[in-house]
Amino acid sequence: MTLTFATYNIQFGLGQDGQFDILRIADAVAEADIVCFQEVVQGWPRDSYEDQAAALAGRLNYFYVFGSTFDVDGSTRDEDGKVVNRRRTFGNMVASRWPISASRTLHLRKKPSPGVFDLQRCAVEAIVEVPGGPLRVYSTHLGHQAPSHRMPQVEALREYIFRAPYEAAPIDAPHPQPPESAFDWTEGLPFTPAPRSAILAGDFNCRPTSEEYAHLCGEPHHKHGRTRHYDQLVDTWVASGHGEEGVSTIYNRDGAYKIDHVLVTEDLAPKVKSSRVATDVTASDHYPVFVEFDV
Incomplete structure (x- = not known):
């Protein structure tokens, strides 16, 4: 079976x-x-208060989860003075052809920088019920300001990803009451432990030459490539036969501005068949990145 995966920073739907x-x-x-x-948003006036997560999933007819740690008031009052409650959110999403059995949202640290624009970031974890077995998928967007802002975020991601299989899923075991009982709190929900295999994808706002990338994928070695520890990941772009750079994932930048990455746990790296950047797509300031896996 070939699984096609994509990551896409959509710039809240604003095209080139x-x-x-x-x-x-x-x-x-x-x-x-x-x-x-x-960069999926909900409840913003410029998008006619659209729930972009629901719109994307509806168009694709996919299951989805959306997570945001940027959540601010967007409420108004109508002409009669009645409060119209709205929240403005900015976050990440995972959409899947197959059901998503569980999800969590990880708050990524933001260092305050007085007078400098920044946003609260997060990573959204989804356990996708792929036919060949469950798969953990993370959609993330790191800070754009400086390496000192991103390094605490990649440290948190690395720890979170490799700790997840030991923390179990939202339900650790079946409820002691039978499913048909009114006292069964889970209402028959299945026990789904977090799988070890994982994909971390998104806009990292850093290139393969950065310290943040090295923290996730291993230190570069002049003879042996990346020297990885057990709790580091493999770049699918490299696993598919490309050099680490030589491509841009963002519009109007040179051919060495690869900041959107798809990283995987070691067991998934041999299953990578191909990877490409769709530079002909103009629907955002970023290009979608596609990876094919033989699963």
Whole structure:
């Protein structure tokens, strides 16, 4: 079975033509079985208060989870003075052809920088019920300001990803009451332990030459490539036969501005068949990155 995976920073649906169009975002990655989206918003006036997560999933007809640690008031009052409750969110999403049995949202540390624009970041974890067995998928978007902002975030991600299989899923075991009992708190929900295999994807705002990338993928060695520890990941771009750079994942940058990455646990690296950046897609300021796995 070939599994097609994609990651895409959608710039809240704003294309290179200056137009908002969330449906063409979904169409650009419709061939993928699992998609990680970043810069997904809900409840913003510029998007007519659209729930972009629901719109993307609806267009694809996929299961999805959305997570945000950026959550601010967007409420108004109508002409009669009645409160119209809204929240403005900015976050990440995982959409999947197959059900997502469990999800968590990881708060990523933000260092305050007075007078400098920044946003609260997160990573969204999804346990996807792939036919060949469950798979953990993380959609993330790291800070754009400086390496000192991103390093605490990658440290948290690395620890979180490799600790997850030992923390179990939301339910650690079946409830002692039978499923048909009114006292069964779980209402028959299955016990699904977190699998070891994982994909971490998104906009890392750093290139393979960075310290943050090395913390996730291993220190570079002039003879042996990356020297990884057991709790570090493999870049699928490299696993598919490419050099670490030589491609841009963001519009209007040179051919060595690869900041959108798809990283995997060691067991998934041999299953990578191919990887490509869809530089012909203009629906955002980033390009979608596709990876094919032989699972």
